[in-house]
Amino acid sequence: MxxxxxxxxxxxxxxxxxxxxxxxxxxxxxxxxxxxxxxxxxxxxxxxxxxxxxxxxxxxxxxxxxxxxxxxxAHRQIVTIEVLQEIASSDASARHKLRAYIAPIVRRLASPAAASWEMRLLSREILSPSPVKAAFIQAEILPKKKLLGDVIAELIGVKPDDPVVGRAILSVVAPCLILAISDRTMLSLMMPGITDSDAEVELLIDHLERFIHAGLMAVAQHVQAETGARPTRLASGTAPRTRKKA
Structure with missing residues (x-):
C-alpha cells in the first residue's frame, strides 16, 4: 500500500x-x-x-x-504521534500528561472543524468499519494507545500490560468517541452550552480531566486493596507492582 x-x-x-x-x-x-x-x-x-x-x-x-x-x-488531524511522544517524554507529572493528552483531542472534536470531512470519515469508520480497519488500527491507533496506556499505568500503579490499563483506556477514550460521532446540532440540543464557545470547551476539558483522574484514582485504590499494598499512589519513576492474575 x-x-x-x-x-x-x-x-x-x-x-x-x-x-x-x-x-x-x-x-x-x-x-x-x-x-x-x-x-x-x-x-x-x-x-x-x-x-x-x-x-x-x-x-x-x-x-x-x-x-x-x-x-x-484524518486521525492525525485529531492528534499526531509526535505530539503524544513529546508529552510522554516531558518531565510533567502523570496527571499533567493525562490532561495534555485529553486537551488537544477534545478541542479538535468539540470545535467547528469537527464537521470537516476528516471527522465525518472517522465517524463513519467507527460505526461501519472498512476492510482496512486492521491495518489502520495497527499503524495509527495502537502506537498512540501505548503512550496513553503508559501514563494510565503510572497513575494506577501497575505495569502497562496489566488488563486494568485496557479497561481504564476505554474510560478515557469513551467521552472522546461520543464527541467524534455526535452530530453537532444534536449535541447542542441534548447538552446545551458544553461546546458553544472556546471557554466552554476549556471547562469541558477541565471536567473530563477531573472526572477521569478521579476514576483512575478509585481504580488505583481498588488495585492496592487487592494486592494488600499501602493505599498510596506510586510516585513517578517508582517501579509498578505486578498483580497476580485471577
Missing part, C-alpha cells in the same frame, strides 16, 4: 507530484466521508479532483491505499 509521492525539491516547496497527491486525497476524503469505502469509486474521486482517471492508481496504487491514507490523515 505504498504511496507514490515524489520528494520535495531543495527549496522545500511541494513537488508537482505531492500537490497532485494532496489534491486527490482531499477529494477522496470528501467522497469517502459522504459515501463510505464501499460505494466510493476512483472515477468519482478523480472527477472531483479534476484529475485523470488513472490518478488514483498512479499516486496511491489503488483505491484501498488511498482510503488508508485518508484515514491516517
Amino acid at each position: 505504498s504511496t507514490k509521492v515524489r520528494r520535495r525539491p531543495d527549496s522545500g516547496q511541494p513537488s508537482a507530484g505531492e500537490r497532485a497527491s494532496e489534491r486527490l486525497l482531499e477529494a477522496a476524503g470528501e467522497v469517502f466521508a459522504e459515501k463510505g469505502y464501499d460505494r466510493a469509486t476512483a472515477k468519482e474521486i478523480c472527477e472531483r479532483a479534476g484529475m485523470n482517471a488513472a490518478s488514483v492508481n498512479y499516486h496511491f496504487d489503488g483505491i484501498e491505499s488511498l482510503y488508508t491514507a485518508t484515514l491516517a490523515h
Whole structure:
C-alpha cells in the first residue's frame, strides 16, 4: 500500500507530484466521508479532483491505499504521534500528561472543524468499519494507545500490560468517541452550552480531566486493596507492582 509521492525539491516547496497527491486525497476524503469505502469509486474521486482517471492508481496504487491514507490523515488531524511522544517524554507529572493528552483531542472534536470531512470519515469508520480497519488500527491507533496506556499505568500503579490499563483506556477514550460521532446540532440540543464557545470547551476539558483522574484514582485504590499494598499512589519513576492474575 505504498504511496507514490515524489520528494520535495531543495527549496522545500511541494513537488508537482505531492500537490497532485494532496489534491486527490482531499477529494477522496470528501467522497469517502459522504459515501463510505464501499460505494466510493476512483472515477468519482478523480472527477472531483479534476484529475485523470488513472490518478488514483498512479499516486496511491489503488483505491484501498488511498482510503488508508485518508484515514491516517484524518486521525492525525485529531492528534499526531509526535505530539503524544513529546508529552510522554516531558518531565510533567502523570496527571499533567493525562490532561495534555485529553486537551488537544477534545478541542479538535468539540470545535467547528469537527464537521470537516476528516471527522465525518472517522465517524463513519467507527460505526461501519472498512476492510482496512486492521491495518489502520495497527499503524495509527495502537502506537498512540501505548503512550496513553503508559501514563494510565503510572497513575494506577501497575505495569502497562496489566488488563486494568485496557479497561481504564476505554474510560478515557469513551467521552472522546461520543464527541467524534455526535452530530453537532444534536449535541447542542441534548447538552446545551458544553461546546458553544472556546471557554466552554476549556471547562469541558477541565471536567473530563477531573472526572477521569478521579476514576483512575478509585481504580488505583481498588488495585492496592487487592494486592494488600499501602493505599498510596506510586510516585513517578517508582517501579509498578505486578498483580497476580485471577
